[in-house]
Amino acid sequence: MATEDVRYRQSSQYRLWSFSPSHLQTLREKTTSLAATNISNRLRASSPPVDPLPDFLTPADEAMLLNFYIVDLLRAAQFLELPSEIQATAAIFFRRFYVTHSLMTYPPRALTMTCIFFACKAEGYFYRIQKFADKFPGITSEEVLAAEYVLCQGLRFAFDVRHPYRSLEGAMMELRRLGDFDEKRLVRAHGRARDILKFSPLLTDAYFHYTPSQIMFGALAMADEGLLQRLLRDAFAGQSESAKNQVLEIVQNCRAMLEKEPPERRTTYWDASASKETMKPLNKKLKKCRDPDRVDLVALQKARREQALQKVKAKTATKEDGDVFGTSNGAKIDDERGAKRRRVAEGGDMFGPPM
Template sequence: MASEDARYRQTSQYRLWSFSPAQLASVREQTNSLARTNITNRLKASSPPVDPLPDFLTPDEELTLLTFYTVETLRAATHFKLSTDIRATAAIFLRRFYTTNSIMTYPPTELLKTCVFFACKAEGHFMRLQKFVDELPNTTGESVLAAEYVLCQAIRFAFDVKHPFRALDGAIMELRRYAIFAEDRLNHAHMNARGILKFSPLVTDAYCHFTPSQIMFGALAITDRELVEYMMNQVMSGQSDDEKEKVWTVISQCVETLQKEPPERFENYYRSPECSKAMKPLIRKLKKCRDPDRVDLVALQRARKEQGMQKPKPKPAAKADGDVFGSALSEKDREAKRRRVVENGKGVSQSNDPFGGAL
């Protein structure tokens, strides 16, 4: 039987959406550069041409805005009282989308709504579209659905997102089985670690750099390092010190990533005037350098549908007589199809008898 590590390496999350920090930075730089080139060409080709060109967002500025809109995605999912898995999936969909697409190309305020609605589908939660749009201002069902296919293409149809929540539940159950630590301590660690998992890895690049179990151990180590140390010593009792050090190095790196965005910032910072003051200049800059052809996703979707309808359909080729009635029969086929009644061993036809000859 394949190990859990081997099975995880077969998932789309590992194959398509796992990067080293250098690889991820390179992808984002390429995405930003390509968007700048495309938008520049479209602005110059517009009537009248735009001159001078606006200042474009840098990769770091795009990442700052992405973090902000990821928090807004979580806030929208919380407004609908969706489950933790759906909230996390919506946030990861948004971050994956803007890994290979620039915020300057597609409007994030529209994409985050689509991500929340599509995450409900991906996690098997039914929500009526009309009920969804009624809860959001200035939103129509058409605007939510307009970006669905673009979203699916961008995330490469990888709808299954592996989260660390069940891993945390399993780790706490395993610690209870040891019967060493007090129940209150385990409950406190469980609650705090889950609070970290519901925010910190979703607004950072933890899902791109670490496996769900590594993220879980990182969150648990922030809450109570001794629990993780004891559990790792039990699990890796037969391993060498080098192997243990290697695992701890990865967990420590994950801890550093998670601590960049502690869960307290969800309320203390992202709702504060300080955050608004920091984001307003970037949002104003974004509005000036957006892709003119993709600002209105509804109009873009309608134009694509009209192009598909206007595309001439190929005329069917004229069929020959043989295609309709079958090919001409050869003499051999005629002999096989001709019905004969043989009498007394001689080829004498008895077609006058409607019931054929005697048996």
């Protein structure tokens, strides 16, 4: 029987979306650099050509804007009263997509709506597209759906997202079984850890570097270090101290990452007056250096559909037998048909004489 760790290593989250910090940083730097190069070429080739070229976003700029839009996404998802798992899935979809795509290439505001709607599908939560679009003034169903296929490609068609929420419930059940702590302490730690998991991992790269269980332990360490130590002591009973310390080190590293974005910062991010001044220059910079060919995703999708339709029509155009089978084969078929007609006209059997 496969262990939980083995099953996780078979998941697309581990195989396709797990990176070391250095690898992830390199990917993002390449993405930003490639986007700047491509957009520069398009702006120079435009009519009239853009000169001088705008200042492009840096990887640090993109990181700040990415979190800003993820918070916007979470606010919209909470407005829709979606479950925590769907909110988290939408945020992780958004974060994954912008590993290999720059904010300068595909407009993040449009992708937030697409990620939320597609996360509902991925998690089996039915939401009619028109009802969804009607919730947000100024958003049409066409705009929500326009980036769906682009999103799927960016996610490498890997829609499974493993979250740490169930791990937390299992940890609390185990702590209750051990019976070393009073219920009030457990309830308090559970609430605090869940608040952390609904925010901190989504605003950091925790999902790229750690397993769901490790993220859960990191949040529990923030909530109540004593509970974490008790769980590890029971889990590693009879094993070497070095094995436990190795796991503890990973958990503490995860905790340090989560502490960079504690849930208390939610109000800071969502306070328009506090975030507006910080993000206004970056959004202004983004507006000037966007890819001109991908600003309007609805028009881009229509153009691609028309191009694909023209290719299909060209392939399925009516052809003569000679065009399909070749001139000699076509002539041979005509001769056979003529011989059958002559036999029938002469009173003969079109299928030949009796055997």
